[in-house]
Amino acid sequence: MKNLAKEILNGSISAAAELIRKVEEGCRDANDDLQALYPYTGRAYILGITGLPGSGKSTIANLLIKHYRDKGMSVGVVAVDPSSPVSSGAILGDRVRMIEHSKDREVFIKSLATRGWYGGLSGSAARIINILDAMGKDVIILETVGVGQTEVSIMNFAHTTVLVLVPEMGDYVQTIKAGVLEIGDIFVINKTDKRDPGELLVNMQSLLRNQDSAGGKALWKQQIFLTSAAAGSGFDSLTGAIDGHRKYFEEFKKTDYLIKRADQELKDEIYSYFAGYFMRRLNEDKNYGKFIKQICSRQKDPYSISQEFIAKILGIKDGSLQEK
């Protein structure tokens, strides 16, 4: 067994941090350690917290960390930040609120920037979840924003998803309507100390009723909780509902989940390998500068250049790439 994996299984936090760094940087030599750890995964409960920036989901994550720590459980956090398109690294605003747990050896918090990876973010999140899982974390809290193609696909890794709304988001709910119901297993209207949740609550209840009357005899009944992270109110009922969904998941959804997750992890791995490989080959190609000039001047187009490049790399004839 590789060294880092062995150290991680022996409880080394610095070894875990080192392997996570390798995953983030896209090092292929992380693979041996990830392989060695894989048999020790699949034990953690993965709890997704999602919501728009400003909904207070990090504060809720923070209270949930405390809840699980009070019960003696160890916790890992993977926070996928909305990324700045310009500055390097993620915007760390919310992260500082988790600082109170940062000296607790049983809490491991990892912020994951969403830039720099050509589509590999989902695979990267899965790898880090697996490392935390193999470390023996009882609960892994997975935090993302509630919109965005990649961000929504990452939420597929969660066993239970809590969608955090705030009273001001009535227009958001109106805009995506039934989409809201598909994102969350449990809903939270947060910051109820700042504004009256009445209107949003009525809208959400009406969405849930319409779903029920549409004939869906769902085994899991979605619920809405009012919380105020600042005042610390509403969390007992929320954590009770999360425990309830966990039992439901274990009994009715786990088999399906495992199959879908295996499929997504396998595809992510294949995908990120090729993304990395071909981007490197392209950047190193002596004609790369010429390609860009030809596209800018409209002498050639990105479609034919990419076909020629792919054909060259694969050592096949250009025309055979054409498929229906």
Added chain:
Amino acid sequence: MKNLAKEILNGSISAAAELIRKVEEGCRDANDDLQALYPYTGRAYILGITGLPGSGKSTIANLLIKHYRDKGMSVGVVAVDPSSPVSSGAILGDRVRMIEHSKDREVFIKSLATRGWYGGLSGSAARIINILDAMGKDVIILETVGVGQTEVSIMNFAHTTVLVLVPEMGDYVQTIKAGVLEIGDIFVINKTDKRDPGELLVNMQSLLRNQDSAGGKALWKQQIFLTSAAAGSGFDSLTGAIDGHRKYFEEFKKTDYLIKRADQELKDEIYSYFAGYFMRRLNEDKNYGKFIKQICSRQKDPYSISQEFIAKILGIKDGSLQEK
């Protein structure tokens, strides 16, 4: 020249719709037409409108369509919708507000779902922009949500980006702080008829001042506009600022933009080819079901299976895939 391309250049709207459909379905045989159209691209002005769901950006897009149509310009719209993870297709809520333009032959509106494509959304958006550009649209309005990895990368295609905020989003701005300044060339605080924009306006002005005093002698001075789409107020100053930024873009930013865009389009094309190709090969592999079972039972792991699969496809030895 291929038939669809020729018809599109002759003004056929149904041919454009047909080619866009092929692009959305990932048909490789769209390539010949896209190639034929490429020399006719690069003339449209691409205006990005971004903002969280519920910020009213579609209503603003709608007013901008009217503004350009009144000036006799033709308009294309590419709206990248936040997608539902479950229901098929995009959520069309906002789209209906654009219906008043749907009978105008000079306005072409395309909603783009964000699901189904394995990372190919950005390439798909670029292809559709090119089709609208070759059709001769004077202005292309590109609408996305303001967060999410893919969605932010699509905004790189815009010449000018307008970020739409609403007074309720003070917490969002506080959370991503300087990130807000990097997203937009022009800021709008919308729905000022519904709530007092005072607090958010003060926060935004303070962010802009901090940026100025940090020593950036930017040639473009970002501005904030208060609008009410419902009351139709504030749009004259907004459209004036957009025209101002367009002049600035043409003079100072266009060369850089063209190089970056050529690079992104070329990479997107290569990327989506391989994503499609390997996913198909994997789905057709007779061992695919076995792979999934092995991963679920932890007999094997996604890392070694993906390496073996890639090595088989490329006809090389497994070990040679390992790279630093």
